[in-house]
Amino acid sequence: DAMVIQNPRYQVTQFGKPVTLSCSQTLNHNVMYWYQQKSSQAPKLLFHYYDKDFNNEADTPDNFQSRRPNTSFCFLDIRSPGLGDAAMYLCATQIPGTGKYNEQFFGPGTRLTVL
Amino acid sequence: AQSVTQLGSHVSVSEGALVLLRCNYSSSVPPYLFWYVQYPNQGLQLLLKYTSAATLVKGINGFEAEFKKSETSFHLTKPSAHMSDAAEYFCAVRNQGGKLIFGQGTELSVKP
Numbered sequence: 001d002a003m004v005i006q007n008p009r010y011q012v013t014q015f016g017k018p019v020t021l022s023c024s025q026t027l028n029h030n031v032m033y034w035y036q037q038k039s040s041q042a043p044k045l046l047f048h049y050y051d052k053d054f055n056n057e058a059d060t061p062d063n064f065q066s067r068r069p070n071t072s073f074c075f076l077d078i079r080s081p082g083l084g085d086a087a088m089y090l091c092a093t094q095i096p097g098t099g100k101y102n103e104q105f106f107g108p109g110t111r112l113t114v115l
Numbered sequence: 116a117q118s119v120t121q122l123g124s125h126v127s128v129s130e131g132a133l134v135l136l137r138c139n140y141s142s143s144v145p146p147y148l149f150w151y152v153q154y155p156n157q158g159l160q161l162l163l164k165y166t167s168a169a170t171l172v173k174g175i176n177g178f179e180a181e182f183k184k185s186e187t188s189f190h191l192t193k194p195s196a197h198m199s200d201a202a203e204y205f206c207a208v209r210n211q212g213g214k215l216i217f218g219q220g221t222e223l224s225v226k227p
Contacts, residue, residue, distance in 0.1 A: 004158075006158075009156075040124075040220070040222075041219065041220070042205060042217035042218060042219050042220055043159070043205075043217055045214055045215075048214075088156075090158055090159065092158075092159075099213070100147070100166075101147035101164065101166045101209050102147070102209045102213055102214070102215060103149070103161065103164060104159075104161075104215060105161070106151075106158035106159040106160070107158050108156075108157055108158045109156070109157065109158045111156060
């Protein structure tokens, strides 16, 4: 089955220690998204890619960076995690042909804990 | 700007009872609307979507939603709740920039 895979599912890091979260897809979808979801809140879009074209949300902190080396992989780098960055991080792709309404397929998420 | 409001952050029903989760939208253009479900420590799964075709939309797991323009609503219903329906439910609207805007979520509890 076509999938969006996120690794690891659970990540623990220390305050200020850089961390990288990974997303891969077997779907060959052009558009990929990274969301941050804090406890009991809605997902918040951090940035998205259309192919290699990177689009940052205006309120995404500089502490968050992303890389997309190829269609299949996308990485979220948090350069200096703070306690407030503890959250679930969700990766999603846009189902091809749904650009008009933007149907998205989500991965299982990575839960980040910052000690 | 498009937005959605989910009425009720927590809804509790008995097993076998009707499930009704409320979502109202604000949009200056015909909206595209979604309901997603999220189980604990999982990603979001699409339940159903409204893309301006039929106003009554049927989704997975027995859920359906009706688009009512006059009420600016897109409420989610299921005739008979099952224990496995316990989860967080998010309503979302596509904004004019092409992104999804999510509501704050409604946590559904199902009592035996």
